[in-house]
Amino acid sequence: MKNDITRKLLTALSACAALLLGGCDNLTLLNPKGQIGVDEKSIIITATVLMLLVVVPVIIMTFAFAWKYRASNKQAKFDPKWSHSTKIEMVVWLVPCAIIAVLAVITWNTSHSLDPYRPLDSDVKPVRIEAVAMDWKWLFIYPDLHIATVNQIAVPVDTPINFQITSDSVMNSFFIPQLGSQVYAMAGMETKLHLIANHVGTYDGISANFSGDGFSDMKFTTLAKSGSDFEAWVKQVKAAPAQLDTAAYKALAKPSHSNPVTFYSSVDPQLYHDILTQYRDGGAGADTAMKMKAPDTEKQAQSGAHMAMNMNVAMRSSTKE
Template sequence: MQFLKNLRGLLVLPLVALLAGCNAVVMNPSGDVAAQQRDLIIISTVLMLLIIVPVIFLTLWFAWRYRKSNAAAEAEYSPDWDHSTQLELIIWAAPLLIIIALGALTWISTHKLDPYRPLDRIDAQRPIPADVKPLVVEVVALDWKWLFLYPEQGIATINEVAAPVDRPIQFKITASSVMNSFYIPALAGQIYAMPGMETKLHAVINKPGNFEGFSANYSGAGFSGMRFRFHGLGHDDFEAWVQKAKGSGVALSRDDYLKLEQPSERNPVQHYATVADGLYEAILNRCVEANRMCMREMMAIDMEGGQGKPGTFNVATLDAATRERLGITDAPVKNYVGAMCTVDNPTGAVSAAPVTTQRM
């Protein structure tokens, strides 16, 4: 029997070792924004425990004090007792005060830690100098890899991003197809990447190091390998990293991007020395192809009342080049029938012959 007890203890030891080896990066971050989020978690947990711990203690204490075998005078049985003003005040006042504290904390932190809000400090002791401009990094979530564009430096990378220590970073984030979530636990909280939309994240890294980033939103078969490295570097080291990317001699053109956009898994780190002008804006507006109308242009036309049946046909039609790129050259053409009504036709009757077009 003693042998079995010792065996159980030995079996538990590896589990304890695994738990002890966890890298709790969320609770030990290297960026000021993530540190503030950690503090918020700690404060909220402490406020919660102010209720939970006394309740657990009193539950055990009452069960022991008023057990059947306890005949002590202080454990008097009072079946007709039903009210205590003092207890009511404690029971209701304590949770009410904690809710007020949590509400105030949530209100302040929600605005202060808004990812769209530019930073006002480098850390708790240092405000951001007036002459410091944030490093702009344009992020594109692809299937299943990350593309990072540096408009100021004129470079791009795959599955690797870097930033100088103590310099504010402004991430502009979008996606090529499905929704993903951009997350570097050591730097800041996660924020979603969506096609045709731009989200933003402001952050700063305060310690040099090599940190992990990944997608925190399931996006298909290659999701598990959709990881990248984030490097916090000194100023000189960051400049050397930029020069290394420029020394690759590889250009990222629009045609190269269209090839890169195709699904692939576990892509190695890759650097691009130059980037096609306006590539990020074209990705965001879903018009990288030369024959595709940009979303911003479509919206501008819609604001002016639309473009009629001929424009609808032009926008909806998939030409041969686009069909080939999407791999649907031999697929049957899918059609829909659209009918246009004039403004002075309130009954909704068709005012012109239907137009048959291809669906995008």
Template sequence: MIFLGGCHTAVILNPSGQIGASEKTIIIVAAILMLIVVLPAIFMTFLFAWKYRESNKTSTYKPRWQFSRTIEITIWLIPAIIITILSILVWITSHTLDPYQPLKSDHNPLTIQVISLDWKWLFIYPKQQIATINQLVLPTNVPIHFRLTSDSVINSFFIPQLGSQIMTMAGMQTQLFLIANKPGTYHGISANFSGLGFAHMNFKTIVATNNQFERWVNKVRRNTNNTLDYQQYEQLAKPTINNPVEYFSPIQSNLFFEIIHKNMTQK
């Protein structure tokens, strides 16, 4: 797993965000701790098979051997210590990496509302009054507060190089805090099978400098005359595969919460 870090496709081990970097550390530490048990076990399997082979006449033969205090202490104490360390690690990181936990920063969080559809992603920037399909643009070093829901089946929102995945469910709202520390273009995916177009339910995540982000927002506002109200949304929500990137502005107020309420009240 550690050697895979040199492969550009092993994106989880090549993080570009604070949460992703913390998760990489956990993966590596946990792998090393487990290898303390696994590697000696594999080594001894081959060692014993070679040393006590039938043709080896010099190996010690003890047919009545039953117990060794040293072996018993070793095989129980070392795994117990490792399990204890892993338990403490899991307890601490379950709280520090809680997806609902706001991230400390000098910048105010940017709220983005996310709706998983068949088979595309809708991103609403309520404060900026813009929305996009299958393209997510983020400023560097600014905490992002994602509010997520689904207007279809259960799905999973995941940008591997930035951090945690989180489920989206109809009639419910989940939350996720992430932060991107390096400008670049990253791959976002659906991490939960959702039907025919699942394999194409990807989106591009562009992390830009703060000035670039502001220019992009102004460009979308200025060059887009495509209002996203509830009526337009109903057309947009129809199933499509490989939906191209689209931009909308302005956005109907509270559209995100209307969609949640609609799915809460459906029978």
């Protein structure tokens, strides 16, 4: 009877393990394709193992104690006046303290070595990309190549990527799981991120912060290519008929769902700066912001001022009466 129960339990555990491991191909964080992602994977595994040093023994002891001190076990020692054990106290306190100390050292070191703002050491000139979170799509500007794309970027392998990230709408989050590190994108502010792709392939990019109705469709692809293939991709973008000036950006800025990949053969060199500064009082992009928004915004503001004045006059008149 006991053998049957044990066999069924092992079968159930094996089935559960198969189900859990069956989705490992989709665990992109554990399948990194860039050095930053590899380092972050190492941190995840190390932290998990250290925590399991506490969790696993506790689980085992829970079942062991329940079995040993069950009511039917007459050989278990009964000591109702027991209140202290130096050995147990040492294990309970010293082991967690040692784990926390190790984690503290790892956290301190990796917080500096994996700082998103820290440029990567390389003899290769990095590729600069200005990323803008929009409703609900991603705009990518290559300032050195004078091109722009929507919902797709391409980079040469083994070449550092220097991202400058902002938002034209609500707060968002930029994340390419297989390359590592996610950072927030906020209107009127710029964050930086340095990544590298060490393997040729196509990697999914996502918005990792809820930003409204089209959030689930706010995805992009990252194409890691060889040097020659990257140059061919740049030529393809430069051959596109569309150009990204203020008027084109105004049309692009309108909310959209599942926006298709779009190429722009040229881009206004001041566009990213204007997007970044458009919400700053007296900022350089203040005038451009008025142009990029709805054309009747200024008229609406003036109309609102007149309505406020009329309401004040009416309130004064009613007070006198």
